[in-house]
Amino acid sequence: MTHYSVMLNETIEVLKINPSGIYVDATLGGGGHSELILKQLTSGHLYAFDQDSYAITKAQSRLQKYENNLTIIKSNFLYIKEELLKLGITKIDGIIFDLGLSSFQIDDSTRGFSYMSDSLLDMRMDLNSSFSAFNIVNEYSYTSLRDIFFKYGEEKNASNIAKVIIERRPLSTTKEIVDICDKLNYKEKGHSSKKVFQALRIETNNEIKILENTLVKVLPLLKTGGIIAVISFHSLEDRIVKHFFLDNAKTNIPKEIVILNAEKPPLTILTRHPILPSDKEILENSRSKSAKLRAAIKN
Numbered sequence: 001m002t003h004y005s006v007m008l009n010e011t012i013e014v015l016k017i018n019p020s021g022i023y024v025d026a027t028l029g030g031g032g033h034s035e036l037i038l039k040q041l042t043s044g045h046l047y048a049f050d051q052d053s054y055a056i057t058k059a060q061s062r063l064q065k066y067e068n069n070l071t072i073i074k075s076n077f078l079y080i081k082e083e084l085l086k087l088g089i090t091k092i093d094g095i096i097f098d099l100g101l102s103s104f105q106i107d108d109s110t111r112g113f114s115y116m117s118d119s120l121l122d123m124r125m126d127l128n129s130s131f132s133a134f135n136i137v138n139e140y141s142y143t144s145l146r147d148i149f150f151k152y153g154e155e156k157n158a159s160n161i162a163k164v165i166i167e168r169r170p171l172s173t174t175k176e177i178v179d180i181c182d183k184l185n186y187k188e189k190g191h192s193s194k195k196v197f198q199a200l201r202i203e204t205n206n207e208i209k210i211l212e213n214t215l216v217k218v219l220p221l222l223k224t225g226g227i228i229a230v231i232s233f234h235s236l237e238d239r240i241v242k243h244f245f246l247d248n249a250k251t252n253i254p255k256e257i258v259i260l261n262a263e264k265p266p267l268t269i270l271t272r273h274p275i276l277p278s279d280k281e282i283l284e285n286s287r288s289k290s291a292k293l294r295a296a297i298k299n
């Protein structure tokens with residue numbers, strides 16, 4: 001399956017690309033957003049991050065003709081500041097985050113991301129990492145398992161699922177988790193294992209903490225007028241982005257007090273409500289259904 005880039009045109013529109021600007025694609029994936037940015041650059045440059053070496057190899061061949069304007073960096077985006085500094089970059093004109101997984105990763109039956117195929121418990125985006133879903137399922141305490149299913153999956157049956165996992169250990173395949181969820185979640189409307197898989201994936205890749213910490217690091221990198229755009233795919237991610245933007249877009253000065261030359265807050269929000277994919281896009285790519293795009297500009 002190919003990877004459909006979500007809200008491609010909407011993202012590029014919101015970024016207002018300056019052809020000679022410095023841009024970052026924090027989540028290269030299949031290279032769709034990167035390609036559209038690169039098409040608009042003349043003397044500008046794009047730094048594209050991914051922690052998955054397989055994604056990098058694929059995107060490299062797709063983006064070969066833009067090699068003069070492109071530097072691909074195999075790294076977690078958490079290290080954005082340090083990696084850019086190594087290349088002498090301290091300020092950027094814009095950045096895009098298209099969070100989560102690409103279809104290549106989900107559809108690769110060896111990586112353990114999908115509840116639709118049987119595979120070893122893995123779910124690492126970074127194949128060099130020594131920590132996988134296997135460690136969580138086989139080593140976490142009952143309380144920790146229950147809490148991650150509840151917190152990262154919003155799984156109502158978190159306690160029972162955690163209890164049965166502990167009883168059945170050792171577990172090594174995704175099918176063993178699916179079987180447990182099928183039995184306990186037979187009343188669920190969607191797939192019985194969807195929420196548990198989401199939770200395991202988020203925990204395996206430490207996605208929530210990394211997103212929170214990275215947003216804080218990006219703010220000082222943006223030039224005045226620089227734009228940050230984030231596409232999220234579930235409510236936990238969206239909440240983090242929304243609150244980060246809101247917190248950085250407020251002044252501490254009460255409305256009734258007018259101060260001439262008062263300092264502006266760091267950000268102005270460009271999307272009062274998140275931008276959502278069109279009905280046409282959802283029809284063409286059902287995975288875009290839960291996507292939300294938010295953007296803000298640095299003051």
Ligand SMILES: C[S@@+](CC[C@H](N)C(=O)[O-])C[C@H]1O[C@@H](n2cnc3c(N)ncnc32)[C@H](O)[C@@H]1O
Nearest residue numbers: 005027029030031032033050051076077098101
């Ligand atoms: C949804 S895909 C991006 C798709 C891309 N925008 C496109 O148009 O093809 C997300 C990609 O980001 C990568 N990724 C997710 N979290 C990351 C992180 N913390 N650091 C680096 N890469 C990350 C994943 O490995 C995946 O390849």
